[in-house]
Amino acid sequence: MDDKQRFTWQCPAPQQQSKISMAHGGGGKLMHDLIHNAFIPAWDNPILQQNSDSAALGVGKTKLAFTTDSYVVQPLFFPGGDIGSLAVNGTVNDLAVRGARPLYLSVAMILEEGLEVETLFQIVESMRKAANDANVQIVTGDTKVVDKGSGDGIFVNTSGIGIIENDLDVAPKSICDKDVIIVSGDVGRHGIAIMAVREGLRFESTIVSDCAAFANVTQQLLEASIEIHCMRDLTRGGLATALIEIAQAANKGIHITETSVPVDEGVRGACEILGLDPLYTANEGRFVCIVPQKDAQHTLQILQQYNERACVIGEVEEDGCGLQISSCLGVKRIARMLSGTQLPRIC
């Protein structure tokens, strides 16, 4: 393929947005369009087309998962975590949902001139604990400093390598009709925890982020020989966005029942006050797992060992494409991707 053939994307037409807005980073439709109109066509290759947060690669005789994420969360510290634990857990989870055992992380920091060294040390220590808990090693790194006013305290990038030790292809394209959709716990905690600190909101009890690595859980599913078809961590766009992405990538329909989705009472109350939908609110320690009916019960048993609120929320439909949600009144609606995000800089 020569250069010209390969390079098929074009600068957006004038009527499209000419400047980057916050919504381009929100995990919603604008970001999706940017990735699919700019990055994927330009850098096109079969691995990038896998449409997953982690790439599955053959290197020599070994099958690897490889992923990257930059973390720009504000504030840096929040109930249940900080930018350091988030950066380790987020990347570990991206490897885990590809069916890989996470092994190694890189850490690259962009520090703003004037950052307190004490703050940096707290974050470094938090990363140490998180890496220890997730049983991964930080093996390489990079440090850059930008002048005051050109950054925001600290940005952390982590990239990760995991080994895929099974013959599954844990990806949207593997889902089948009548597969069961299971969520690993209650949703919406991370978004509300960040929002509460940022806006100075106080609720009856502090809402703590779900920020955690769940690779031990996915590893147990794999070791139990569950035929996992797809997993996805629920991050920026929440449960709904993750399911829409899976449905679109698989060209299948997914149907869930709203009342079956577990939401903590405090999170639900906060969402009502703030006018947010918990189905679109960010998480950092939850995932959906899509398995054939024969494995649903066993999957649930394992997930409930870690979180008793893990439950079945829906299934893959024989026809349709996209996500349909049945409300408590039994009315079905088609769920759309938000154009941006409920909350910027959530991770």
Place this chain on the structure above:
Amino acid sequence: MDDKQRFTWQCPAPQQQSKISMAHGGGGKLMHDLIHNAFIPAWDNPILQQNSDSAALGVGKTKLAFTTDSYVVQPLFFPGGDIGSLAVNGTVNDLAVRGARPLYLSVAMILEEGLEVETLFQIVESMRKAANDANVQIVTGDTKVVDKGSGDGIFVNTSGIGIIENDLDVAPKSICDKDVIIVSGDVGRHGIAIMAVREGLRFESTIVSDCAAFANVTQQLLEASIEIHCMRDLTRGGLATALIEIAQAANKGIHITETSVPVDEGVRGACEILGLDPLYTANEGRFVCIVPQKDAQHTLQILQQYNERACVIGEVEEDGCGLQISSCLGVKRIARMLSGTQLPRIC
């Protein structure tokens, strides 16, 4: 090892700097101290202790190199490259100097709200070309947006995976007495090219950055069965800093002759005007290669196919630790690491 034993680092004493300064990102002594006092002790493991820009890893039956770098260069575009080509070439080169064949890159972007989409597309296209030229695939990515005033247009992180297909351990600890030090071309171009644009300086002829991937060159050295002991790309701190780092990590002496180091006349003139030392000026497409005497001639032949200014500049000494430079008058001096950098945000 329990948590307490492992976690041996401490917050710096009050007399030390309490805030991050630009010098902490300059590739000099302050950055070196930050890495060795904060990051390495906290995240301690044998791979991190390898003291190399790339980690060499065993994954399954495969030997990999893994590396990361964030790029914050200003201006985004400069003669000979831009932040996109730099981000691809820099990470490819970090893999190459570990004796690996670069294969896959991740790309994570932190965009500032208000960035021109056209600028982003130019950078994306530049990355496509650079990846194509270096024969690597971009396989996974991430996009974040920060609010206006919390970033600086665009920061790019690339992480890379390469495969190590030889039995060499290309690292400082492999260097031996009387090994020959060879530089792959003239030094100091990148630093001066950036400085000229940033400061609006005009020289008789435009000084063009050396920004380029050199994995094809290192690959040819490996295929020729050269017994490479160590390679290092010359980046932020220039040739001198790279050699000091190698000497310190190897606990050996390195001796070079200043007059043997090739420097372009324009670069030398600019350095004189600006009061800079070309030995400490940044490069983005040059490396040093340390080989046993028996392989020096063959190495040189190969390097000169790509750059006729590649030459021998010194050797590893039987005793001593650190870098010694003989001046044109024959006077030997001990070279020190700069505390920060000549120029901030050079890469």
